[in-house]
Amino acid sequence: MSDVAQSRYPPRRAAGRGPGWYRGDLHVHSLLSQGADLTPAHLAAAARTLGLDFIATTEHNTAAGHAEWGPYADDDLLVILGQEVTTRTGHWLALGLAPEQAIEWRYGVRDEVIGQHLDQVRRSGGLCVAAHPHAPYLSGTLMYPYDWFDAVEVWNGRWASDLPWNADNEAALAEWGRSLASDIRQGQWLPVVGNSDAHLAGQLGTPHTVVHAEELSCDAVLAGVRAGRSWIAESAAVTLDVTATAANRSGGVGEHLVTDGEPIAVRVQVCGVPSGTITLHTEHGVVHRHSLPDDGTGVTQWRTSADETSFVRVEVRHPDRQMAALSNPIILS
Incomplete structure (x- = not known):
């Protein structure tokens, strides 16, 4: 060419x-x-x-x-x-x-x-x-x-x-x-x-x-x-950060976090979804909910282990259940 x-x-x-x-x-x-x-x-x-x-x-x-x-x-x-x-x-x-x-x-x-x-x-x-x-x-x-x-x-x-x-x-x-x-x-x-x-x-x-x-x-x-x-x-006004940490290792969306049986802390930070709701999903369904304040910015944490679930993913919705953000899973083992 x-x-x-x-x-x-x-x-x-x-x-x-x-x-x-x-x-x-x-x-x-x-x-x-x-x-x-x-x-x-x-x-x-x-x-x-x-x-x-x-x-x-x-x-x-x-x-x-x-x-x-x-x-x-x-x-x-x-x-x-x-x-x-x-x-x-x-x-x-x-x-x-x-x-x-x-x-x-x-x-x-x-x-x-x-x-x-x-x-x-x-x-x-x-x-x-x-x-x-x-x-x-x-x-x-x-x-x-x-x-x-x-x-x-x-x-x-x-x-x-x-x-x-x-x-x-x-x-x-x-x-x-x-x-x-x-x-x-x-x-x-x-x-x-x-x-x-x-x-x-x-x-x-x-x-x-x-x-x-x-x-x-x-x-x-x-x-x-x-x-x-x-x-x-949903728009550029929405930001989402999801991290899973065990001991001195961590993984983000789409990554594979391998543990030695330690507890896993999942941290989710959201901006841009006023009065919205963060939900964490695993093979057991919805396992954690967190309500966001009027300004739409918030952080939530949840603890699990690789024995309890093989993944965690996140959804963020507006009060009327309209989706604002959703993630691919973090893989846990």
């Missing part, structure tokens, strides 16, 4: 951005997708205004827009090339594609061909995400097993009407949570993400995924998602 052609595409790495937590929306549409009326310029400007560090362009069944994004990416905004693959029996996100790489979409679960297309994405270093698995429209409901993918989008903002969290998201989260303990025991648990699925103005970033990455690059962000080093935020 010539230098001129290469410059049309966004770089795969933002210079000068080392290890840290990065906010981004991995499911975004422009004019090239049915029902969308946003341009790349609009989306890039909105992402910067919202404080996002990365977005993924995921047009329906085409890579034709990849070459439009080069001028809008810079060291303050990473643009990941992707595609929403809208099969007849569910949609999925192909993230981290090469420029102009398109993924076949004309099949359903009975055709038994999705595996070869998932493998195509993975061979190129990409990530496969089950999208809005309980979306309420024809072909939107996912009929493929969650565990065929690398992550699952349990929080999708587009289909929640005027609210960022609805019954379809609740169902996707419950389906994931029901098998989490078994999946962890088998060493193959699936991380969750949340995205806006933005088609219209005002939708971007609600919600978005906060990822710990070694740098702001396509490969590092996707590695963070793949490892579960991420949590989901």
